[in-house]
Amino acid sequence: MKEKYPSDSVCIMTDLVLPGETNPLNQLFGGELLARMDRAASIAARRHSGYIVVTASVNHVAFNRSIPLGSVVTIEAKVSRTFKSSMETFIDVWIEDRSSGIRTKANEAIYTFVAVDDSGSPVKVSPVVPQTEIEKQRFDGALRRRQLSLVLAGKMKPHDATELKALFV
Numbered sequence: 001m002k003e004k005y006p007s008d009s010v011c012i013m014t015d016l017v018l019p020g021e022t023n024p025l026n027q028l029f030g031g032e033l034l035a036r037m038d039r040a041a042s043i044a045a046r047r048h049s050g051y052i053v054v055t056a057s058v059n060h061v062a063f064n065r066s067i068p069l070g071s072v073v074t075i076e077a078k079v080s081r082t083f084k085s086s087m088e089t090f091i092d093v094w095i096e097d098r099s100s101g102i103r104t105k106a107n108e109a110i111y112t113f114v115a116v117d118d119s120g121s122p123v124k125v126s127p128v129v130p131q132t133e134i135e136k137q138r139f140d141g142a143l144r145r146r147q148l149s150l151v152l153a154g155k156m157k158p159h160d161a162t163e164l165k166a167l168f169v
C-alpha cells in the first residue's frame, strides 16, 4: 500500500467557546472538548485511510489548562502511526491570545481509530512515514501505547506486551 506522511492527514479545526459549552466556572466543559477532538481526529483518520473510521479507544487525554469562555480554540489532529486497520491519531489543542494572537498549547490527546468497510469489518490502511522530529517520536512510542491500550481493554495478555514491558526492566 502507498505510504503516507502525517501531514497528508492533518485536520485543523478552529472554533469559539460559547456559553452553552462551559462548566459553572465558565471554562470549556471536558466532554465538549472530547467531542471536538474526536471529530477532528476522525477526519484525520478518514483522510489517511479513505474509509469510514470508528473510534476504538481514547488512550490519553491531558487537560493541562482550562479553556475560558470566549476563547478561540484550534484543534490539530494527524495520524501518527498505523498498524493493520488501526490508526493512532495525535491531537494538539491551542488557545490564542485575543490581542497578540499568540497561541498557547492547552491540551493534548491520543485517539485510536479503526478503518472499516460498509459492513463495519476492519480493513487494512496505508503505513505512515514520519517526517519531523516530533512525528518520529510519536511514531516510535505508538507501539507501546497500542500494547497498553490492548492490555487495558483485556485484548492482549500483559506477558505479550513486549515493547511495553521493556520500559520497566
Ligand SMILES: CC(C)(COP(=O)(O)OP(=O)(O)OC[C@H]1O[C@@H](n2cnc3c(N)ncnc32)[C@H](O)[C@@H]1OP(=O)(O)O)[C@@H](O)C(=O)NCCC(=O)NCCS
Residues within 6 Å of the ligand: 053, 054, 055, 056, 057, 082, 083, 084, 085, 086, 087, 112, 114, 116, 120, 122, 146, 149, 150, 153, 155
Ligand atoms: C473497533 C472495532 C472495529 C474493533 O473490532 P474487532 O472486532 O475488535 O476487530 P479486531 O480485533 O480485528 O481489531 C481491529 C483493530 O482494532 C484494534 N483495537 C481494538 N480495540 C482496541 C483498543 N482498545 N485499543 C487500541 N486498538 C484497538 C486492534 O488492535 C486491531 O488493530 P490492527 O488491525 O491494526 O491490528 C469494534 O470493536 C467496533 O466497531 N467498536 C465500536 C466502535 C464505536 O462504536 N466507536 C464509537 C463511535 S464511532
